[in-house]
Amino acid sequence: MFNRNSLVAVLSAAGLMALSGAALAQQVVVSGGATLPEKLYNEEITKFPLPSFKPYVGVGSGAGKTAFLTNSAAGFSSSGVVHWIGSDSILKQAEIDTYLTTGLGKIGNTAGHGPLIQIPSVATPVTIAYKGPTGAVTLNKAQLCGALSGKYTKWSEIGVTVPASLNSFKVIYRSDSSGTTELLTRHLQAVCGTDSNVAFGGKSTFAQEFPANTPPANFVSASGSGGVVTAIGTQTSAITYVSPDPAYTSTLKLANLRNSQDNVVYGPTADNVNLALANSGSAGLPNSAVPVRDPNAAGWTDPDNSGNPANWILSSVNPSKGYPIAGTTNLVLSQCYSSAAVTADVKNFLTKHYATTNELPDDHLLVALGTTRATLVNTFVTGDAKNLNVGNTTICGNYAGRG
Numbered sequence: 489m490f491n492r493n494s495l496v497a498v499l500s501a502a503g504l505m506a507l508s509g510a511a512l513a514q515q516v517v518v519s520g521g522a523t524l525p526e527k528l529y530n531e532e533i534t535k536f537p538l539p540s541f542k543p544y545v546g547v548g549s550g551a552g553k554t555a556f557l558t559n560s561a562a563g564f565s566s567s568g569v570v571h572w573i574g575s576d577s578i579l580k581q582a583e584i585d586t587y588l589t590t591g592l593g594k595i596g597n598t599a600g601h602g603p604l605i606q607i608p609s610v611a612t613p614v615t616i617a618y619k620g621p622t623g624a625v626t627l628n629k630a631q632l633c634g635a636l637s638g639k640y641t642k643w644s645e646i647g648v649t650v651p652a653s654l655n656s657f658k659v660i661y662r663s664d665s666s667g668t669t670e671l672l673t674r675h676l677q678a679v680c681g682t683d684s685n686v687a688f689g690g691k692s693t694f695a696q697e698f699p700a701n702t703p704p705a706n707f708v709s710a711s712g713s714g715g716v717v718t719a720i721g722t723q724t725s726a727i728t729y730v731s732p733d734p735a736y737t738s739t740l741k742l743a744n745l746r747n748s749q750d751n752v753v754y755g756p757t758a759d760n761v762n763l764a765l766a767n768s769g770s771a772g773l774p775n776s777a778v779p780v781r782d783p784n785a786a787g788w789t790d791p792d793n794s795g796n797p798a799n800w801i802l803s804s805v806n807p808s809k810g811y812p813i814a815g816t817t818n819l820v821l822s823q824c825y826s827s828a829a830v831t832a833d834v835k836n837f838l839t840k841h842y843a844t845t846n847e848l849p850d851d852h853l854l855v856a857l858g859t860t861r862a863t864l865v866n867t868f869v870t871g872d873a874k875n876l877n878v879g880n881t882t883i884c885g886n887y888a889g890r891g
């Protein structure tokens with residue numbers, strides 16, 4: 489943070505004798521991206537408090553990733569540096585490699601921003617909301633694949649009884665590049681077969697899953713989680729997928745899903761999301777003692793390489809137990825910043841975020857990461873022999889940093 493005494497002394501010497509406390513707390517830390525955790529991050533920014541943080545701007549994971557990789561805050565209704573983003577859409581290995589070699593990271597070049605960090609923030613379900621049926625709805629994978637691929641267009645086709653006037657339903661989908669969409673389509677890619685009209689490919693833009701990027705006639709597009717909720721509100725009968733934040737789900741009915749592996753019905757609760765991640769088949773967090781940081785070096789793509797940001801994301805596309813559509817929403821940030829004040833503020837945010845996410849309200853349906861949080865703080869905030877922490881002097885002394 490700013491050193492008030494030193495700053496006042498400099499200003500006084502320059503003849504500027506008064507500066508308000510508000511001016512000292514300038515909003516300089518810019519963030520945005522996924523809409524799924526938008527409410528959470530803005531609550532934290534207000535609660536901590538973090539006066540140097542501008543409000544987090546939800547624009548979708550795709551736009552968030554673009555903003556970070558190009559360091560352009562224009563999409564966040566701001567200017568200058570993008571300090572960190574939230575994204576449910578994972579940075580692909582090719583995106584990371586490009587950033588570090590020919591992009592702004594410039595590994596080995598003192599003018600570069602240096603390494604990036606990609607780490608899980610909180611776990612989340614993707615909720616399936618519906619309108620039309622009056623009672624509880626439980627969907628198995630064949631019903632879900634059929635409805636979201638356009639194979640089925642009526643509730644009666646998936647065994648749900650509704651009045652004839654409500655039988656035909658609309659499918660509300662995200663028009664923007666969305667991590668929520670990607671979490672959904674990666675699951676559908678893993679489980680759907682002949683019960684789907686299309687072969688899902690795990691894309692973050694839903695329309696791209698269909699021939700000529702054109703979903704069936706009963707599909708309606710909407711931008712962002714808020715847009716989805718508005719759109720379903722205009723329909724008499726519909727099904728959609730949406731962020732679990734109560735700001736979006738409090739007025740919606742949420743379906744239970746039958747896990748295709750253990751044949752048990754699960755709701756999108758914190759316990760069921762934790763169960764899914766624990767039974768995801770993921771190898772867990774990397775733990776190589778000596779990180780490989782260069783995409784061109786041997787060992788870079790080793791799944792245990794702690795220097796590769798792709799290895800830190802917890803994946804769950806088809807868990808053997810638990811709520812089937814679960815994963816993590818993630819943080820992407822720079823390891824090195826040109827401003828010492830920003831470095832301190834970002835580390836402060838990470839410390840408080842991981843310390844307080846065990847206190848998330850139950851209605852958030854966002855899930856703290858348990859013991860994983862201690863590993864993330866120790867590795868990326870406090871620092872250890874891996875030298876992966878934000879502002880690490882051994883690493884960041886070699887780069888100009890993001891600024």
